[in-house]
Amino acid sequence: MDDKTSILKDQLYAACEEACKDNPDRLFSQEDLTALNVVPAKDVKKLLQIVQILTKERLFAPVHFHSGLAWRLRPEAEAAKYQALTSEDQVLVYEIIDSAGPEGSWQQDIKKRLNLQDNALRKALKELEIKRFINQFTTVENTSKKMWIKYGMQPSARATGGPWYTDQFLDEAFIDALQSVVVNIIKEKGSYRSTAERNVRSVSPVLPKKGVIRGGLSDAAIKSKKRSADAISKDDPPSTSSTTSKFRGAVRLPLIAGYTGYPTAQEITADIVKMNVAKGQPLKTEHVQELIDILVWESRIEEVKMGDRVGYRAVRVSKHNPDIVKLDSEDFWEARTNGLTTVPCGKCPVFELCEEGGPVWAGGCEYFDKWLA
Template identity: 40%
Template sequence: MASTADAAMLVDEEDSKVKIYKDALYDACRASGTDQRLFSQQELLDLGAVPAKDLNMLKTVLQQLNDERLLISCQGPNGLAFKWREQSEAEKYKQCGDQEQAMVYSVIDDAGSDGIWSQTILRRLQMHENVFKAAMKHLIQKKLVSPFKSVEHPTKKMYIKASLRPSDKATGGPWFTDQNLDEAFIEALHAVIYDFIKGKSTYKRGSGVTPRQAPKKGVVKGSAPVTKKRTAEQISGEGGAAAAAGQDAASAKKDVLLPMPAGYLDYPTSSDIAKVLSKTNITKTVLSEEDVHKLISVLIADNLVEQVRMAGGRKGFRIVRPTKQSLQGWAVKQGTSALGGGAEDVEVGPDAYHNGYTDVPCGKCPVFDLCEPGGPVGPNNCEYFQTWLGK
């Protein structure tokens, strides 16, 4: 009887050691990196939570953590690796009713925020379809798993953990609404961004506003002394008339946008634009600085905005050809359209860059390969060409 009691005490002591080492190793993993960090066997030993040379103890502790879903075994760059899981997430495995549900939930859990296709789960687990459907039904009822629609795979039945939000890769990010590209939303964002950049990178001639941080004009040593300009009253005869004509010409060009002078340091950055968008009512979606930069990249590709390097390595943006742009904002609706026989508001955007080469219809002609003088289609009978010349 004594030997049996002693054996039981040894087992209890061993279990206590395993529990102590298990908790110590789990806490050390959490303190050493995020839940995405991979630990090799040697790195786990180096944490000092388990005796350095006791590989059997390490094996036992790892098995315990794996059984409790606190540690995940996976393939690392140099072989078998491990990463830790939050206790709250590990507790969800206890809600699985049987082994099949736990297996299905584990595969969906590993897929993360990208989700996973139902057929991929079946192939990976080699599970009968009826068993899979029954397991999935219970997981959905327990709110552990939820189906969702993926922009990347619109025809596939996708599943994701109920506690996760689908990634931008799956949903298309803020540019998609109900799995459809929201072109009107994107156009409105472009308008707001362009108007903000225009307001920060230009100033209106004759407005009396002097752009900030304009470099001061210097006087070169040895240059001729600066003299005051004569007024119109001081100039008589033809000189006075010429001056008046010059003033009239300047008045005609009064309402025009001018670029900021060299050395200007207040061009808006992606961060500035993101902060402005977060304060507007145009969207309830919080756009990151990366999202804003994607929108700006489209404006740059359309030759409407260009990047400017400022002091300190900062990158700002300004509009292209400011003197050619309208004083009114892109987001402002004005004008009329005769489409449909009635007048309606139309969106006014920035003036596009164009010339004879970009306007000529030959570049996008559907029968360009057949076009030649004297042929069935040619410049002399081209309906597109005649329309273009008649503008």
């Protein structure tokens, strides 16, 4: 290699280092290397010669794509490790492990790719391990697999299970505790806590006006048909949907339609970090999103579209599932009911006589007073 080629090689490598400051994993195609204006654009032969030298010195790592060949920059300290290897088997094995990154390489995959004998592969792995170029680790997917990774590199969350695994075992207690924290945050920010007394009987000051009854019924006929509210309550069986005693005190109620303050995954993550309940685990938004997805699948929370954002709110607890939460609990949400079947008009004995200004009308109905109490 002449002096001019050596200078161009150093300049091209320095230009690639400068271009990789913002993106260390950047790939360089032939067009990208030409655009660095180190080698003349028309001198493709010289560019190819320099790239071959950098690849041979392990400063460039070739990457094959369907669209062509590209190169990834390798730090000089990492390239020096290849020069310290004493056999071709060690070089090939280390190159596979190096390219695998934090995912690591399975020993059987290395054997198949290089078509090495067991003795030769074990010898190469042992030499690399002694030199502290690689070390062995196990994944949560299969603890019997012999996986290898570059020395000092942390395995990926996929290999270790992320924050949900402790010593390669799923930490179910930790997951359940964090799920409860997530639900509580969503309830606090995505619902209204009402502390009003809800069993106080309201009495309407409006009384029905006296007048002529349609249909020409006599007073005796009216009296025979009309029953008081107390009489109805004595004759009819008690309704299971009564809310007089169940909703006494504090309850959580849904917020108004169009509310845009429901917590997002990013906001929930920030709250958990502030609360410092993650046992020192570096929780990220994608980790909390996994918990949220499980809660959505379990129908404990639901998504709410807020423009270009996605928030979450707790799902209303039904009366038909009292085992989920106690009916007198603060977290019991007022259940949905069918107004057409629960309104007093549905079972009023004098419904046909009800009219504005008549002897029976909604403004002074004693049944409504009892129903709204």
